[in-house]
Amino acid sequence: MSDTLVSIHTLSALDDAQRKALLQRTESDLSAFIDKVNPIIEAVRIDGDAALADFARQFDKAQVAADQLRATTEEFSAARASIDPELITTLEFAAGNIRHFHEKQMPETLVLHETHRGVLVGDRWNAIDSVACYVPRGKGSFPSSVLMTAIPAKVAGVRKVVIITPPGPDGTVDPATLVAAEIAGVSDVFKCGGAQAIAAVAFGTQTVPKCDKVVGPGSPWVVAAKKQLSSLIDPGSPAGPSELIIFSDGSVPAELVALDLCVESEHGPDSSVFFVTDNADFANAVASCVPALWSRMGNIRAQYSKTVLSGPRGGIVIARTRADALAFVNDYAPEHLAVLADNAWQYLACFEHAGEILLGPHSAISVANFVLGPSHVLPTGGAAKTTSPLSVFDFLKRTSIASLSKEAYGGFAAHAERLARYEGFDGHANAVSTIRDEALRSAAGAST
Numbered sequence: 001m002s003d004t005l006v007s008i009h010t011l012s013a014l015d016d017a018q019r020k021a022l023l024q025r026t027e028s029d030l031s032a033f034i035d036k037v038n039p040i041i042e043a044v045r046i047d048g049d050a051a052l053a054d055f056a057r058q059f060d061k062a063q064v065a066a067d068q069l070r071a072t073t074e075e076f077s078a079a080r081a082s083i084d085p086e087l088i089t090t091l092e093f094a095a096g097n098i099r100h101f102h103e104k105q106m107p108e109t110l111v112l113h114e115t116h117r118g119v120l121v122g123d124r125w126n127a128i129d130s131v132a133c134y135v136p137r138g139k140g141s142f143p144s145s146v147l148m149t150a151i152p153a154k155v156a157g158v159r160k161v162v163i164i165t166p167p168g169p170d171g172t173v174d175p176a177t178l179v180a181a182e183i184a185g186v187s188d189v190f191k192c193g194g195a196q197a198i199a200a201v202a203f204g205t206q207t208v209p210k211c212d213k214v215v216g217p218g219s220p221w222v223v224a225a226k227k228q229l230s231s232l233i234d235p236g237s238p239a240g241p242s243e244l245i246i247f248s249d250g251s252v253p254a255e256l257v258a259l260d261l262c263v264e265s266e267h268g269p270d271s272s273v274f275f276v277t278d279n280a281d282f283a284n285a286v287a288s289c290v291p292a293l294w295s296r297m298g299n300i301r302a303q304y305s306k307t308v309l310s311g312p313r314g315g316i317v318i319a320r321t322r323a324d325a326l327a328f329v330n331d332y333a334p335e336h337l338a339v340l341a342d343n344a345w346q347y348l349a350c351f352e353h354a355g356e357i358l359l360g361p362h363s364a365i366s367v368a369n370f371v372l373g374p375s376h377v378l379p380t381g382g383a384a385k386t387t388s389p390l391s392v393f394d395f396l397k398r399t400s401i402a403s404l405s406k407e408a409y410g411g412f413a414a415h416a417e418r419l420a421r422y423e424g425f426d427g428h429a430n431a432v433s434t435i436r437d438e439a440l441r442s443a444a445g446a447s448t
C-alpha cells in the first residue's frame with residue numbers, strides 16, 4: 001500500500017494568494033516552454049522536413065527519414081491487421097456516437113429573418129478550408145482523439161483534414177491511431193509531434209501542408225507552440241493537460257469519487273484534479289479509498305496520479321459551506337466537471353463555467369472520454385470561462401447575409417445618410433443620398 005497521501009486543502013484556511021495558487025494550472029505559466037519552442041519553430045520554418053526528422057530523432061527517439069513523414073497505404077493496412085478486431089468494433093462504436101452527436105449540432109446553412117417588410121438579414125454558415133488535428137503520443141497514444149477531432153471537422157464539411165502525431169520509436173504511427181483515421185475518413189497522416197508539428201502546419205513544409213487551423217489536445221510544448229504561431233494559424237481554444245473537478249454532496253459511495261480522482265490524474269504530472277465538497281467526513285472517506293486504487297494501476301500511471309493528487313494541483317478541497325464549494329468550482333472553470341450526487345440535476349444551474357458537466361454516478365468520466373459522443377477536446381487552463389468544447393462550430397464560420405427590397409430601402413437610407421454625415425464620411429453619405437436615387441431611377445428608365 002502507498003504511503004503517499006492525498007492533499008487536503010481547507011478553503012477557509014487559505015488567504016487570497018493561496019486560493020489563487022490553487023486555481024493555477026501547468027499552462028498558467030508557459031514561459032519556460034515558450035523559450036524552448038521558439039528555436040524549434042524557427043528550425044522548422046527554415047529547414048522544413050529535415051527539421052521534423054531531426055526533432056523526431058531528438059524527442060521521440062524515432063528514425064523517420066525526411067521523405068517518409070507521411071503514413072503510407074501499406075502502413076494503414078498493416079495497422080488494421082495488427083490490432084484486435086474488438087478494438088476496431090469499439091472505435092467504430094465511438095465514431096458512430098461522435099458523428100451522431102455532431103450531425104445533430106449542425107446549424108442550418110442559411111438562416112434569414114425578415115426584420116422589416118422587404119428586409120432580410122441572417123447568417124450563412126460554411127466550413128473552413130483546411131484543418132490539422134493534433135493527436136498526442138507522449139505519455140500514451142490517443143486514437144480516441146483522432147475521432148474526437150476529425151469527425152466533427154468532417155461533419156462540418158472541412159475539405160482538407162490532416163492528422164499530425166508523433167512517431168513511435170520504430171518510426172511508425174500508433175496503429176489504432178491509423179485505424180481511427182481511416183474510420184474518420186482521413187488519409188493524410190504525418191509523423192511529427194510536439195511544437196515542430198504545430199510549426200509544420202503553420203508554415204507548411206515540403207511534405208506537410210500548411211493549414212488554416214490546428215485543433216486537438218497536447219502537452220505544454222504543443223500549447224506553447226500554438227500560442228507562438230497564432231498569427232499564422234488559428235490555434236483554436238487551448239486543450240492542454242487534462243483537468244477534472246469532481247463535486248459531491250456525499251450522497252454516493254466514497255469509492256466512486258476516489259475511482260474518478262484516479263482518472264484524469266493518471267494522464268501526467270502536469271494534470272490538475274480536485275474533489276470539491278462541503279462534507280468533511282465524506283472527504284476523509286474519499287481520501288482513504290485512493291491509495292488502494294493506486295495499487296491497482298500500473299507503475300507509471302500510479303506515479304502520475306500520486307504526483308497530481310498529493311501535490312499543489314490536486315487533492316481534496318473542503319469548503320465551509322455548499323455555496324463556497326460551488327463558487328470555487330466556478331472560479332476554477334474546469335475542463336471536465338463530474339457531479340457525483342444522487343440528484344445531480346439539482347446542481348446544474350449552480351455551475352456556470354466548465355468544458356463539460358457530467359451529471360450523476362453513471363455518467364462516468366471514462367465513458368465521456370472515449371465513446372459517448374461530445375468531443376473530449378475541451379478548454380483547459382480556465383479557458384472554459386469564455387470558450388466552448390470542440391464542436392462543429394470550430395470548423396464553421398458565419399457570414400452575415402442581407403438584402404433590402406426597393407420598397408424597404410427608402411426607410412433606411414435617410415437614417416444611414418444622417419449617421420454618415422455625422423461621422424464625416426462623405427462617400428458613405430453620397431451613396432445613400434439623392435445621387436443614388438437618381439442613379440437607380442435612370443437605370444430603371446434605361447431598362448424599360
Ligand SMILES: NC(=O)c1ccc[n+]([C@@H]2O[C@H](COP(=O)([O-])OP(=O)(O)OC[C@H]3O[C@@H](n4cnc5c(N)ncnc54)[C@H](O)[C@@H]3O)[C@@H](O)[C@H]2O)c1
Nearest residue numbers: 136137138139166193194217218219239241242267377378
Ligand atoms: N484538454 C484536452 O482536451 C485533452 C485531451 C486529451 C489529452 N489531453 C492532454 O494532452 C497531453 C498529451 O501529452 P503527451 O505528452 O502525452 O503527448 P504530446 O504528443 O502532446 O507531447 C509529446 C511531444 O512533446 C514534445 N516534447 C517532449 N519533450 C520535449 C522537450 N523536452 N522539448 C521539446 N519538446 C518536447 C515531443 O515532440 C513529443 O513528440 C496530456 O497532458 C493530456 O492530459 C488533453
Ligand SMILES: N[C@H](CO)Cc1c[nH]c[nH+]1
Nearest residue numbers: 142144242243264369376
Ligand atoms: N481526458 C482526456 C481529455 O482531457 C481525454 C482522454 C483520451 N484518453 C484518455 N483521456
Ligand SMILES: [Zn+2]
Nearest residue numbers: 242263264369
Ligand atoms: Zn482522460
